[in-house]
Amino acid sequence: MWVEADVANGLPHFSIVGLPDTAVSEARERVRSAIRNSGFEFPLRRIVVNLAPAERRKEGTGFDLAIALAILKASGQIEREIDGLCLGELSLDGAVRPIRGVMPRILRARDNGIERAYLPAANASEAAALGSESIPLPHLRAAVEHVEGRARLVPAPVPPAAPEPSWDVDLADIAGQDTPKRALEIAAAGGHNLLLVGPPGTGKTMLARALPSILPPLEPDEVLLASAIHSVAGLTDPDRPLLRARPFRAPHHTASRLALVGGGVPPRPGEVSLAHAGALFLDEVGEFPPGVLETLREPLEEGAVTISRAGSSATYPARFTLVAAQNPCPCGRWGDPEAECTCLPDAIARYRARISGPLLDRIDMRVAVPRVPYRELRDRRERETSAAVRCRVERARARMRGRFAGTRRRCNAEMTKREVERYCELDASGERLVSAAVSARRISARGYHRLLRVARTVADLAEAETIASEHAAVALLLRGEA
Numbered sequence: 001m002w003v004e005a006d007v008a009n010g011l012p013h014f015s016i017v018g019l020p021d022t023a024v025s026e027a028r029e030r031v032r033s034a035i036r037n038s039g040f041e042f043p044l045r046r047i048v049v050n051l052a053p054a055e056r057r058k059e060g061t062g063f064d065l066a067i068a069l070a071i072l073k074a075s076g077q078i079e080r081e082i083d084g085l086c087l088g089e090l091s092l093d094g095a096v097r098p099i100r101g102v103m104p105r106i107l108r109a110r111d112n113g114i115e116r117a118y119l120p121a122a123n124a125s126e127a128a129a130l131g132s133e134s135i136p137l138p139h140l141r142a143a144v145e146h147v148e149g150r151a152r153l154v155p156a157p158v159p160p161a162a163p164e165p166s167w168d169v170d171l172a173d174i175a176g177q178d179t180p181k182r183a184l185e186i187a188a189a190g191g192h193n194l195l196l197v198g199p200p201g202t203g204k205t206m207l208a209r210a211l212p213s214i215l216p217p218l219e220p221d222e223v224l225l226a227s228a229i230h231s232v233a234g235l236t237d238p239d240r241p242l243l244r245a246r247p248f249r250a251p252h253h254t255a256s257r258l259a260l261v262g263g264g265v266p267p268r269p270g271e272v273s274l275a276h277a278g279a280l281f282l283d284e285v286g287e288f289p290p291g292v293l294e295t296l297r298e299p300l301e302e303g304a305v306t307i308s309r310a311g312s313s314a315t316y317p318a319r320f321t322l323v324a325a326q327n328p329c330p331c332g333r334w335g336d337p338e339a340e341c342t343c344l345p346d347a348i349a350r351y352r353a354r355i356s357g358p359l360l361d362r363i364d365m366r367v368a369v370p371r372v373p374y375r376e377l378r379d380r381r382e383r384e385t386s387a388a389v390r391c392r393v394e395r396a397r398a399r400m401r402g403r404f405a406g407t408r409r410r411c412n413a414e415m416t417k418r419e420v421e422r423y424c425e426l427d428a429s430g431e432r433l434v435s436a437a438v439s440a441r442r443i444s445a446r447g448y449h450r451l452l453r454v455a456r457t458v459a460d461l462a463e464a465e466t467i468a469s470e471h472a473a474v475a476l477l478l479r480g481e482a
């Protein structure tokens with residue numbers, strides 16, 4: 001995208017063409033004031049600014065700086081060429097203000113061979129982290145002085161790499177719960193979705209929060225994409241523009257649909273996109289309004305969300321592992337051998353129906369998180385640490401990388417149906433087990449493919465080439481169908 005300005009003789013007039021949204025139109029007022037208040041002359045002639053290419057929708061306030069510089073150049077107040085990407089909002093006094101979404105624009109500019117960027121000082125580290133020469137601009141005047149070579153600005157330093165991530169919860173902190181821990185490991189390795197169901201205080205939230213500690217590290221292209229999404233949302237940490245760990249997003253059940261899937265003007269990515277390449281945790285999933293949960297179907301199926309608004313639409317990546325937690329009934333005691341549930345049967349049915357069939361069908365593992373017996377809570381023997389589990393997860397991921405080399409897929413949950421047929425070969429006893437379960441328990445076709453994907457991950461964690469009955473059995477058990 002580029003900005004060109006034409007200043008011609010004629011009655012004073014200033015227009016911006018090329019599909020600007022309202023924020024770009026308001027740029028006229030900001031640019032006019034910023035130019036004057038920076039000690040330059042706003043030409044009282046016919047000014048036409050063209051944002052090209054015209055068919056691409058432009059949004060936001062980031063064009064102010066480029067428009068102002070183009071006008072100053074076209075009116076002879078800047079003599080030298082401006083070589084680089086110019087981004088920034090101008091305040092009326094000419095200060096260059098930070099904007100959202102710098103990173104994806106830097107990446108696109110780099111693809112086009114543009115390796116220098118003029119940016120608001122607060123955004124400068126985003127370009128520097130990506131390897132561009134990043135000139136931080138406090139003010140429009142400083143930008144001109146720099147371009148004209150009168151007072152050079154110092155490029156922003158490359159921000160130091162973030163330290164090793166550390167996690168709040170380690171699997172070793174959690175007593176008992178071997179089955180949920182196993183499910184968590186499978187979810188981390190294969191990217192499968194997981195529902196944890198159990199009475200209050202048994203460690204559901206704790207288990208979910210331990211997931212980041214066993215996820216494999218981000219791959220380099222995932223770092224760029226996930227960081228760019230955070231940049232568009234305005235959530236970049238200037239000291240650490242690049243994400244180090246996989247995202248773990250835990251929106252509250254009062255979060256709006258907009259907050260969850262994204263939208264607005266200009267559009268912002270929602271939680272599902274911020275969770276891209278990581279995990280989305282819905283605690284107390286039954287408390288989310290059903291309409292909000294339904295909106296998860298598209299990202300769960302497509303790995304992306306499309307936000308449509310009048311005249312345009314934006315698509316953001318949204319491929320995440322879903323972890324949800326729920327009590328078994330409103331009082332939380334259903335199925336607890338040591339406490340009596342006081343809920344009426346239809347209250348329980350209504351409570352469970354809050355996660356609808358189609359959504360439930362996209363959850364690969366539904367695991368009970370029971371009360372932990374006192375002796376297990378007190379057990380002081382060493383428990384397996386997250387670091388040890390992460391090693392297994394990384395080995396399983398390496399197998400998947402080999403399997404999916406040359407495709408865009410990274411983990412078993414992303415396999416296409418054809419790939420399921422190709423890679424999820426069952427041995428004879430595995431075949432018998434699965435076919436019996438399918439015919440007896442009315443697993444849907446989607447459920448069947450999901451089951452095989454999970455079984456593939458169980459086998460990968462065991463470093464097995466074909467899926468044996470013991471792997472299929474684990475997948476069935478964790479699906480809640482065994």
Ligand SMILES: Nc1ncnc2c1ncn2[C@@H]1O[C@H](COP(=O)(O)OP(=O)(O)OP(=O)(O)O)[C@@H](O)[C@H]1O
Nearest residue numbers: 173174175176199200201202203204205206207372
């Ligand atoms: N298995 C466990 N091992 C060690 N501590 C546990 C375990 N389960 C629960 N706790 C302790 O109890 C606290 C509450 O656990 P947590 O919030 O994970 O329960 P929950 O299942 O999410 O409950 P709720 O249904 O009320 O949300 C934890 O902070 C932890 O201190």
Ligand SMILES: [Mg+2]
Nearest residue numbers: 204205283325
């Ligand atoms: Mg909880």
